[in-house]
Every structure is written in structure tokens, then in C-alpha cells.
Amino acid sequence: MAEEKELYLGYATDKAVTPFMADWLRNLEQEKLMKSKCTSCGTEYLPPRQHCQKCLSICELTEFTEREAKLYSYVIVDFGPESLSDKAPYVVAIGEFPSGLRLTAHITNLMSPPEVGMPLKLAFEKIDDKKISYKWLV
Ligand SMILES: [Zn+2]
Known part of the structure; x- marks a missing residue:
């Protein structure tokens, strides 16, 4: 990672x-x-x-x-779909907000293996004028 x-x-x-x-x-x-x-x-x-x-x-x-969450669950994708194959391995994570709502997004800045319960922060990323993404940061 x-x-x-x-x-x-x-x-x-x-x-x-x-x-x-x-x-x-x-x-x-x-x-x-x-x-x-x-x-x-x-x-x-x-x-x-x-x-x-x-x-x-x-x-x-x-x-x-809400922007702060805790890691509820995750999967490390070793073999992704063709469009993401050069990104693998990557982590898809479900974060749980204090309200109990959960959101699935990638964690893009992990420096060590993810751990359930670790804090996550939601961030937005504009890819270009017509594309936007959100992701988890640790
Ligand atoms: Zn209803």
C-alpha cells in the first residue's frame, strides 16, 4: 500500500x-x-x-x-475490472458516520493495511469540469 x-x-x-x-x-x-x-x-x-x-x-x-467516519468494512481489490486493472491493488471501504449512515468509497492514501474502526475523512476530488469523485482519506 x-x-x-x-x-x-x-x-x-x-x-x-x-x-x-x-x-x-x-x-x-x-x-x-x-x-x-x-x-x-x-x-x-x-x-x-x-x-x-x-x-x-x-x-x-x-x-x-458529516465528513468524519470510522472504517466499518473494506475489501482489498487485487484484480479489478479492466478499466482499473493498472490501479490494483486498491481498497474499497465502507465508512460509517456518527449518524449511522454508511458510504462506500476508495481509500487512496493508505500507508499501512486498513483496520476496522480507524478514522476516515471524506474528501472530494474534481477530476475535470464534468467529473467529480469522493474518497476516504486516512
Ligand atoms: Zn419509507
Whole structure:
């Protein structure tokens, strides 16, 4: 893990297929992370979902401001898809925020093996005008 590798996985901000997704991407472009909340049962989703998985009601976007999390789980990918094969090995991690919401992203700056419970900080990375990504930093 000592070797630093750039990872460019993220969102193309001009590729929204629904108004809900366009709203999510417009905010992400401004480094605002949005969660969604079910208008009926209150369940929250991160990344946001347009429809509640539990009751199928509509969800609304609201800003999610937490940035500090703890490593909940991870996988070290030794053989990735072809587009990422030159990045392997890389780490895909689930971070859990104090609110209990979890988010999956790469950890890009590990200098030693990841450990469950270690602190993570969410960071945004603009790849170009139309691409943005978020990642975990340790
Ligand atoms: Zn619901």
C-alpha cells in the first residue's frame, strides 16, 4: 500500500438520467453531499435513493454535512475490472458516520493495511469540469 496510486472513479455530472439524479449531481459538483430522506417513514439513504426501499414512498434530498467516519468494512481489490486493472491493488471501504449512515468509497492514501474502526475523512476530488469523485482519506 505504500505506493501512491491515483483513482478516478466518480460521477460524470452531465450524465443525469432523472431530475432527482441531476439535483444530486448539481450539488456534488459544488462539493455538497446529499442524502435522501423518505417523506413517509423517515428512512435515510446515502448515497440518496429516489424511492424508499422500505415503503416505496418518494424521498427528498437534504444536505449531508458529516465528513468524519470510522472504517466499518473494506475489501482489498487485487484484480479489478479492466478499466482499473493498472490501479490494483486498491481498497474499497465502507465508512460509517456518527449518524449511522454508511458510504462506500476508495481509500487512496493508505500507508499501512486498513483496520476496522480507524478514522476516515471524506474528501472530494474534481477530476475535470464534468467529473467529480469522493474518497476516504486516512
Ligand atoms: Zn419509507
